[in-house]
Amino acid sequence: MWRFAIPLLVVIALVAAFGRALFLDPGKVPSPLIGEPVPEFSLPGLYEPEKNFSSDDLKGHISLVNVFGTWCPGCHEEHDLLMAWSQSQDVPIYGFNLRDERDAAINWLNRDGNPYAKIGFDPGGETSIDWGIYGAPETFLIDAEGRIRLKHIGPMTEAVLREKIIPAIEMLQAEMLREEQS
Amino acid sequence: MRRVLVFLACLFFSAALFAAEMRFENPQQQARYENLINELRCLVCQNQTIADSNADLALDLRNKVAEQIAAGKTDAEIIEYLTARYGDFVLYRPPLQANTILLWSGPLLLLIAGGLLLFFTLRRRARLDDEPENPL
Amino acid sequence: MTPELGHFALILALGVALLQSVFGLAGAHRNDANWMRTARTLGAGQFAFALIAFVMLAVAFLQNDFSLMYVAQNSNTALPWPYRIAAVWGAHEGSLLLWILVLAGWTLAVVLRADRLPEDFAARVIGVLGLISVGFLLFTLFTSNPFARLAVPPLDGRDLNPILQDPALAIHPPLLYFGYVGLSVPFAFALAALLGHRPDSGKDVAWARAARPWTAVAWLFLTVGIALGSWWAYYELGWGGWWFWDPVENASFMPWLIGTALIHSLAVTEKRGAFMSWTILLAIAAFSLSLLGTFLVRSGVLVSVHAFASDPTRGVFILAFLAIVVGGALTVYAIRAPHLPPGGGFKPWSRETLLLTNNVLLTVAAGAVLLGTLYPLFLDTLGLGKISVGPPYFNAVFAPLMMLLLAAIAFGPLVNWKRDNWQENVRSLRVPLIASVVIAVVVAAFTFGNAGVLAIVGIWLALWAILAAFTEPLSRWKRARNGARSVPLSSWGMSLAHLGLGITALGIVVVSAFGFERDVAMTPGEPVEYAGYTWELESLRDIEGSNFNGEEARISVSQDGELVTVLFPQKRMYTTQRAAMTEAGIDAGVSRDLYASLGEPLGGNAWSVRLQVKPLVRFIWLGALLMALGVGIAAFDRRYRKPLKDAAREPLKAKTATAGENA
DSSP, rough: OOGGGGGHHHHHHHHHHHOOOOOOOOOOOOTTTTTSSSOOOEBSSOTTTTOOEGGGGGGOEEEEEEEEOOTTTOOOOHHHHHHHHHOOOOEEEEEEEEOHHHHHHHHHHHHOOOOEEEEEEEEEEEHHHTTTOOSSSEEEOOOTBBBEEEEEOOOOOOHIIIIIIIIHHHHHHHHHHHHHHH | OOHHHHHHHHHSSOOTTTTOOOSSSSSSHHHHHHHHHHBBOSSTTTTTTTTOOOOOHHHHHHHHHHHHTTTOHHHHHHHHHHHHHHHHGBBOOOOGGGGGGHHHHHHHHHHHHHHHHHHHHHHHHHHHHHHHOOOO | OOOHEEEEEEEHHHHHHHHHHHHHHHHHHHHOOHHHHHHHHHHHHHHHHHHEEEEEEEHHHHOOOEEEEEHHOOOOOTOOOHHHGGGGGHHHHHHHHHHHHHHHHHHHHHHGGGSSSSSHHHHHHHHHHHHHHHHHHHHHHHHTTTOOOOOOOOSSSSOOOOOOHHHHHHHHEEEEEHHHHHHHHHHHHHHHHHHHHOTOOOOHHHHHHHHHHHHHHHHHHHHHHHHHHHHHHHHSSSSOOOOOOOHHHHHHHHHHHHHHHHHHHHHHHHHHHHOHHHHHHHHHHHHHHHHHHHHHHHHHSOOOOOOOOOOOHHHHHHHHHHHHHHHHHHHHHHHHHHGGGGOOOOSSHHHHHHHHHHHHHHHHHHHHHHHHHHHHHHHHTTTSSSOOOOOHHOOOOHHHHHHHHHHHHHHTTSOOOOOHHHHHHHHTTTHHHHHHHHHHHHHHTTTOOOOOHHHHHHHHHHHHHHTTTHHHHHHHHOOSSSGGGGGGGGHHHHHHHHHHHHHHHHHHHHHHHHHHHEEEEEEEEEEETTEEEEEEEEEEEEEEOEEEEEEEEEEEETTTTTEEEEEOOOOETTTTTTTTEOOOOEOOOEEEEEEEEEEEETTTEEEEEEEEEEEEEHHHHHHHHHHHHHHHHHHHHHHSSHHHHHHHHOOOOOOOOOOOOOO
């Protein structure tokens, strides 16, 4: 007699799953590199090609790495926020200029401001593939040992900074402090 | 906004540049190349394989696959390379692992369940048939 | 003014639908003839208002009324007027209005045929349909109003998505909707049967006969709609594929699979009174899968190129609606189904067995497709990882099930009800069996094993199904006294439908195993050898249409020095949406298609071109059309045109009055 209720129970479970799924983003690809050391790389600088930006630059302090391109509308959206960050915060932002034209990128940064401590020029996407980057803008949080700790996909917003990035940085700083003391 | 623009860009197919192009003299390598690029998902245009997508990332990934085949890597190694960076999402053929056991065994389990149902029903119905019928 | 009329009509439709449900369901419950009659009138009234709303929206498009947000987003003054009409259903809000209209249309059809059904049964059906209409009308009016105005109308619209500016794709949604929505009728029939069930009345089975033609017609439209979508993808998208197991393709395929199972299950229930609870469950499942499809497309839970703009609020609403309709139906099922009569017995080798096997295979197939489609979602909600499930999975899982089905299909129509002799059946099939094996072996020999075992087995089974398809009506004809007239239409129709399936299967196997596809760089004047043909890009010219411009290539295809055909693939740029579309150049033939589509310009007049040779690809859609035609013919069989009230008085054949266990 109870087997007639099985379809109903299955549907209830499905509806519950769908309800949860409505608030997830099916297209966001999480990074398997979280917790891994930064992939080794060495890119020519955007402004001065001889001055490299490499994985060594990311060791020894907490930093953010932001992927951008002039072709990317979300990057233009978040630019002011990044500028404000670079002017007020200790944590530096580094940049990967992805699949872009050198002159166009330089012009844009000259016009709208350059928030980046260093910029790596990656027109062919080689390094970005190593990082599991699939679009722009994307932002990574790197800890002092050079490990990727967090990845944010999409334009940076006040809310994300407040709720994800800043708490994460504070946690990393606390970690560093505890290690120094021990 | 980014989603809308990406969506529009991906909506308009064009046979991609150098997609299933003759990259290799060796037919085995060419066949491997074509098989691989037809089973890898484009992360930008997420409803296409990297063979069919005309996103820049797809082109770069196709180049990467060709490079690695030429360098003598096996299919498993190439897949490992990509999943280490992009996760299992990039594979249209889900790997057989702990979180996909139910996926791969599901259809077979369903078939067995259906078969059992069939068997027991047939048995019961055959017995029903043996009983004398009530004339109506 | 007209949009306000449309909006008002929609509100009236909602009110009428609400009353329709109340009068229908309560009227049947109270056995109140007046109320039940009123429900029918209200059903017709709902259609009238839905039609007015739809027409008003169409008029707004034709008149380029960009003060309506929906028109501004989906139309343009340069859009040719037939596509302005197609634009009515081109996006979310308008397609919902189409749903509502089609549902009201099916309701009207039931109303018009209601005199052939028992009165309370018809009233319940109309009541249930009314409830579904109410849900869609509420959803549309509250979250997706196509008549919403813009404060500042733009001078021109954003244009219809260029992908939809194509005759096949313009008609694809209406055809699909006739099918999807049409499955609500057997759903309503099933619920009416459950709700109106009186123990030991002996009348239960009658609903199955009544449901058959409705299910058949809905299924027919769904078949054509899916086939059209597949054919469109083939010639329009430029990659030569015709099915990608995209979530939204699967969303239409699952109701089709269950609908097919339903058609067969209704046959068993009608003839032998057996499996009624299974048939009812299938009827509920078929429409539930239609609703699931609606949810998947519009909620944003799955990534799909078909998906309309996603919105979690809308998603919540549709999910709630889905939960109420499906949950409600299954609750009624859980309560009432245990009391349904079980029907007669039969021996292991009988038509009942084969049909049951058929249904098990189809249901498992639908289950496998559902599993593959939803699995990434489940893992994500449980935080267990993010994976993709694509064609490699679906093909691996679906192909063996279809092979099993093809193996059984030759026997189904031949085997008698209750019991039969399997050796005799095999003997009747010996010609198709031997012929199909021989041909398959010959093919294997000619291709020197390049094709693979699976392909050869597939060819064998498809050929067997094809050659055996007409065995039953032909043998009936031979045995009969007054020749062809004694073979009922349903027999011819069934054979034609099975033939269609075999042909589709053959096309799929052959094109997958023996097709050629390659991207080549082509320069004018330099021929390319590929797949046994010589392809030459002869020239390029600029082209212009009302809302696009682009280039067209002239590619000649020759074989052994003789010209076979000239292809004209195009690359178009639609000016308003600034998007590129490719139009493939196809030489269609029954035995093969020659296919060329433009990729990207390579500089200096050279282009990358995708060349394909697709043997028997047309069989895929030809078979689908035959399936639809066959089922359509069967639906016109004389016995479905008799009013059901007479049928209910006929004694059921071989009914066993064993109480107790159910199917």
